[in-house]
Amino acid sequence: MNNSASARTTELDVSAATAPASQPDRRWYSARSLRKEARNNYQLYLMMLPPLAWLIIFMYVPMYGVQIAFRSFRAVDGISGSPWVGLKYFKKFFHSYDSMQVLANTFEVCFYTLLAGFPLYVLLALLLNNTNRRRFRRFVQMSTFAPYFISITVVVGMLIQFLSVQDYGIVNNIIRFFGGEPILFMTKPEWFSSIYTWSNIWQGAGFNAIIYIAALAGIDQELYEAAVVDGASKLRRMLHIDLPGIMPTVSITFILAIGQVMNLGFFDKIYLMQNSLNLDRSEVISTYVYKTGLASSLPNYSYAAAIGLFNTMINLVLLLLANRISRRVNQTSLW
Template sequence: MKNISIDSARNPVHSKNNLTKRILGRWQLYVFLIIPVIYIILFNYVPMLGIQLAFKKFNARLGIWGSPWVGFDQFIKFFTSYQFVRVIKNTLTLSFYGLLAGFPLPIILALVLNSIRSERYKKFIQTVTYLPYFISLVVMVGILTQMLNPRIGMIANIYSFISGNEAPDMMSNPSAFPHIYVLSGVWQSIGYNSIIYIAALSGVDPELHEAAEVDGASRFKRVIHVDLPTILPTAAIMLILNAGQIMNIGFDKAYLMQNPLNLSASEVISTYVYKVGIASSTNDFSYATAIDFFNSSINMVLITVVNFISKKLGGNSLF
C-alpha cells in the first residue's frame, strides 16, 4: 500500500488516470450529484455577489454593479447608530440565554430516556416531548399570546385566582420577553434536539454497563461514567454548531412576538435588518446588507474560535 502511494505521488499522470477510471466506473453516482451541486452554486455561492452592496450606495436605476462604492460608510453608519448597542445587546442576551437553557436540557432528557426501562413509558415521554416541535411558529406565538393574555389567558386567570390581583401583561413587558422567548423555544425543541443524543447512546456497548454493574456501580454512576462520556464528542460538535449561530436569532418568532411596548428587548439584528431593508419607506438595501454581513462575520469568528478551543481541549472539532 505504501509503495502504491509513493508511485502515485511520483507519477501524477498515473494517479490522474486512476481517478478518471474510478469516476467513469461509478458515473451513475456522480450524475446524482449534479442537481445538488447546481442547487448549492445557485443558492449559496451566486448570492455572495450581492455582498458588494455592503460597500456601495445602492441605486435601483444603476443596479448592483453600477451603484457607486462608498467603502465602509454603511458599517460606520451602523456602528454609530443609536440602535447598534440595543440590537447587539438583545441578540446576545437571547442567544446566550437560549444556549445556556437549551443546550444541556436535551442531553439530560436523552440520558433520562435511555435510563428508563419501561418501553411504553419511554415512548410516551418521547411522543409528548417531540410533538411541540411540529407546531408552526405562528401557531405557537398565537398560543402564547392567548395563554398570557392579562384578561382571558389561562395563566392570567391562575395568577388572579391565587393572588387576587390583576395579572400583568407579560407579552408587553420588556423584562419578561427574554424568558418567554427562550423558555417557549426550549419547550418546543427539547424533544427533537434530544434525538441525536439518543442515537449516540444507542451505540454504547452493553458490556460496559454490565461490567460497571458487577463492580457495584449504581444506575446514576453508570449514566455519569458510561453514558455521558459516550455522547460528549457529539455534544462538542453540537456546541460548535450552536456557537456559530449565536448572532442568528430567528427572525420569525422574534418578529411575531414584537409589539411597541416590548421593542426595547425584542429588537434583534434579524428584525432590524428586515425593517431597514424592506419594511421601511427608504428601503436601504446597502445598509441592511452591511448589517447582515457584519452579523455573518461575527458568526464565522465565533465558530472558528469555539472549534479551536474544542479541538485543543477534547480533540473534537468540525475542521
C-alpha cells in the same frame, strides 16, 4: 582479492535492495484512483449532485451580492453599476443611536437560548436512554417531538392566549389562584427573552434530542453489562459511559450551534412577538435588518446588507473560537 571482490558485490546488492524504488507520478496515480472511485461508486456521487447544486446555487452564487454592503446600491444601476462607498454603511450602523441596544438584545436572546436549551436537550436524551419503561419513553418522545411541527404563527398565538390577563389566560389564572396580581407578560420588556427562550425549548426539545439519542444507541452494550456487574448505578453509568460516549457528538453540535448563534432561526417568531411596549428588548439584528432593508418606506438595501454581513462575521469569529477551544480541550473539532 576474491574476498574483497565478494565483499564489494555484497555491498552493491545490499544497497540495491535498500534503495528506494522509483516513485510513480502522484498526480497520475491520484487521478486514476479518483476515476476508479467515481466509477465504482457512481450512485453515491449522483446522490451528491442535488445537494451540491443546491449549495452552489443558494449559498455561493448569492455571495456576489454581498458587495452591495460596500456600494451605494441603486436598482436602476445594478450591483456592478452602483458606486463604491467603502465602509460607509458599517460606520453608519455603529454611529446610530440604537445600534448598541440592538446588539445587546441580540446577544442576550441568542446566548440565553443556547445556554439554557443545549444542556436540556442532552439531559433529555440521557434520561430517555436510561428509562426502562418503553411505553413511557415513547410517550415522552412523542409529546416532546410533536410541538416541533406546530407553526410559529400558531405558537405565538398560543403564547398570547396563555399569557393573557383575561379569563382564558392560564398562567395569570394560576397566579390569581395563589393570591398574586396578573402580569402583562407580552408588554413587559424584561419578560421577552424568557418567553422567547423557554417557548423555543418547549417546541424544539424533542427534535434537538434526537441526534444524542442516536449517538447513545451506538455505544457498546458490553460497557453497560460490565458496569452492572461491577454494581454501578444508573447515575454512574450515565456519568461514566453515556456522557463520554456522546461527548464528540455534543462537541460538534455545540460548535455548529455557536456558529449559528447570531442567526436567530425564528425571526418570524420574534417579529410576531414584538409590540411597541417591549421593543426596547425585542429589537434584534434580524428584525432591524428587515425593517430598514425591506419594510421601510425608503428601503436602504446597502445599509441592511452591511448589518447582515457584520452579523455573519460575528458568527464566523464565534465558530473559529469555539472550534479552537474544543480542539484544545477534548481534541474534537470540525477541522
